[in-house]
Amino acid sequence: RSPSHLFPSLPIPCVCLLTGLYGWRVSTPPSFPTISMSSPLPSSPTTPSPSSAGLSRVLESAYFISQRSTRVSIPPAGVSSAATKLLREHKKGSFSLKTWSLNPLNPTHRDEDMVMWIFLIDTLNFSFWLPKGKKAPVYYDGKEYNGYWSLCAAVNRAISEGVQMTSPAFLAGVTLEEVQHIFRVGETGGSSDPVSDIMEVPMLKERVNVMNELGKVLLDFYEGSPVKMLKEANQSALSLVEIVMAKFSSYRDVHQYAGREVYIAKRAQILVADLWAAFEGKSYGTFHDIDQVTMFADYRVPQTLLFLGLLEYDDETISVLQSQQLLESGSELEVEIRGCSIWAVELLKREMVRLLKAEGATGSD
Numbered sequence: 001r002s003p004s005h006l007f008p009s010l011p012i013p014c015v016c017l018l019t020g021l022y023g024w025r026v027s028t029p030p031s032f033p034t035i036s037m038s039s040p041l042p043s044s045p046t047t048p049s050p051s052s053a054g055l056s057r058v059l060e061s062a063y064f065i066s067q068r069s070t071r072v073s074i075p076p077a078g079v080s081s082a083a084t085k086l087l088r089e090h091k092k093g094s095f096s097l098k099t100w101s102l103n104p105l106n107p108t109h110r111d112e113d114m115v116m117w118i119f120l121i122d123t124l125n126f127s128f129w130l131p132k133g134k135k136a137p138v139y140y141d142g143k144e145y146n147g148y149w150s151l152c153a154a155v156n157r158a159i160s161e162g163v164q165m166t167s168p169a170f171l172a173g174v175t176l177e178e179v180q181h182i183f184r185v186g187e188t189g190g191s192s193d194p195v196s197d198i199m200e201v202p203m204l205k206e207r208v209n210v211m212n213e214l215g216k217v218l219l220d221f222y223e224g225s226p227v228k229m230l231k232e233a234n235q236s237a238l239s240l241v242e243i244v245m246a247k248f249s250s251y252r253d254v255h256q257y258a259g260r261e262v263y264i265a266k267r268a269q270i271l272v273a274d275l276w277a278a279f280e281g282k283s284y285g286t287f288h289d290i291d292q293v294t295m296f297a298d299y300r301v302p303q304t305l306l307f308l309g310l311l312e313y314d315d316e317t318i319s320v321l322q323s324q325q326l327l328e329s330g331s332e333l334e335v336e337i338r339g340c341s342i343w344a345v346e347l348l349k350r351e352m353v354r355l356l357k358a359e360g361a362t363g364s365d
Contacts, residue, residue: 056238056241056263056292056293056294057242057263057265058241058263058264058265058269058294058342059292059294059342059343059346060263061261061262061263061264061339061342062294062339062340062342062343062346063343063346064257064258064260064262064339065257065258065262065335065336065338065339065340065343066339066340066343066344068257068258069336069339069340070314070336071313071314071316071317071333071336072311072312072313072314072317072333072336072337072340073311073312073340074310074311074312074340074343074344074347075309075310075312077309078308078309078310078311078312078344079310079344079347079348079351080351081308081309082308082309082310082348083348083351083352083355084355085308086348086352087352087355087356090352097276097277097280097281098280100274100277100278100280101278104141105145105149105152105153105156106152106278107278110278110279110283110284112225112226112227112284113166114278114279114284115226115227115230115275115284116166116168116226117155117165117166118271118274118275118278119214119226119271120155120165120166120171120211120214121151121152121155121274122267122270122271122274123210123211123214123248123250123251123267124151124155124207124210124211125148125151125267125270126203126206126267127202127203127206128147128148128150128151128202129202129299130199130202131199133197134197134198134199135197135198135199136150136185136198136199136200136201136202137150137185137186137198138150138151138153138154138157138183138184138185138201139153139186140153140154140156140157140160141153141156141157150185150201151183154182154183154184154201155182157182158182163178163182165182167215168214168215168216168218168219168224169215169219169224170215171211171212171214171215172212172215172216172219173212173215174208174211174212174215175208176204176205176208179204179207179208179211180200180204183200183201183204183207185198185199185200185201186198209250210248210250213248213249213250214248217247217248221247227284229243229244229247230275230284235286235287235288236287236288236289237269237272237276237287237288237289237290237292237293238289238292240268240271240272240287241265241268241269241272241293244268244271245263245265245268250267251265251267251268251271253265253266253267253268255329255330255335256330257332257335257336257339262335262339264297264335264338264339264342266296266297266298266338267296269293269294269296270296272287272290272293273290273293273296275287276290294342294345294346295341295342295345295346297337297338297339297341297342301341302337302338302341305341305344305345310344310345310348311337311340311341311344317333317337320333
């Protein structure tokens with residue numbers, strides 16, 4: 001998704017990238033092999049383990065992928081150029097956690113029910129891609145919503161109709177028929193005459209499965225309370241990511257690449273970031289290591305990175321993408337695009353920190 005609810009006044013490229021810089025601060029990055037911005041990356045790096053480098057498994061995996069990628073690369077000049085552009089946006093003061101609550105679809109009651117709403121939304125936050133010319137509009141409160149926001153609208157519409165969307169017990173037993181009704185499309189709830197460009201929300205059976213899993217795991221391990229899971233994480237973003245990936249199979253964004261497992265953890269990290277933003281870094285959104293969360297490697301942000309010159313593709317990859325071939329989840333090319341995207345934004349963050357330090361910025365500036 002494109003999280004413009006956090007950066008409503010920024011151009012879309014800046015919106016996508018700033019989201020990848022969640023919680024970054026002017027501080028010394030964790031210990032890691034030094035990479036010159038003006039020289040090629042080492043061809044045979046010695047990649048430290050997350051524990052020895054003080055890094056998340058996601059960031060270590062991204063570095064590992066970037067060093068071995070044959071079809072996707074990160075041009076140093078692109079990093080420098082993008083850092084200058086993004087820093088200019090940062091100085092405008094456009095970024096604020098307070099903007100999360102400004103979108104009318106986001107809840108504002110900062111309590112346990114809001115935690116559950118966020119957990120449900122992020123559990124369902126996948127596959128809003130539709131064939132060209134198709135749409136799956138959800139109507140709520142007199143407005144039409146598409147893409148990610150159609151998800152929020154559908155959930156809120158169901159809640160307004162008395163459906164217990166934030167009840168783990170309800171989620172554990174929700175059926176396909178119920179989910180079809182919850183995510184009905186069309187202005188009259190799907191009962192109008194068929195329209196050629198309107199289609200059902202994608203992957204409804206999979207959405208039933210993840211809703212069932214969310215409810216059952218919370219009931220079996222946390223007495224139905226997502227807050228108990230947050231307490232287990234002890235205000236650590238990285239711990240919460242690990243817990244979520246271990247407990248929920250739908251969040252297990254882990255793949256095989258170059259003979260080992262690599263961790264992408266897109267939605268687990270989005271969950272952490274959404275809690276942090278929604279609660280403005282306080283209460284249930286307090287994470288002492290929020291700056292260790294990386295960008296979220298989806299299918300939209302790489303487009304922005306390519307546009308800004310932070311990524312480069314070889315001719316074969318460009319041909320594959322231009323022909324609109326679907327990339328299998330976990331395929332080598334998909335992993336290289338996602339891993340290099342994460343590492344490109346990490347390099348971007350480091351360059352922005354360097355520029356800020358050169359200007360004399362300190363603390364959380």
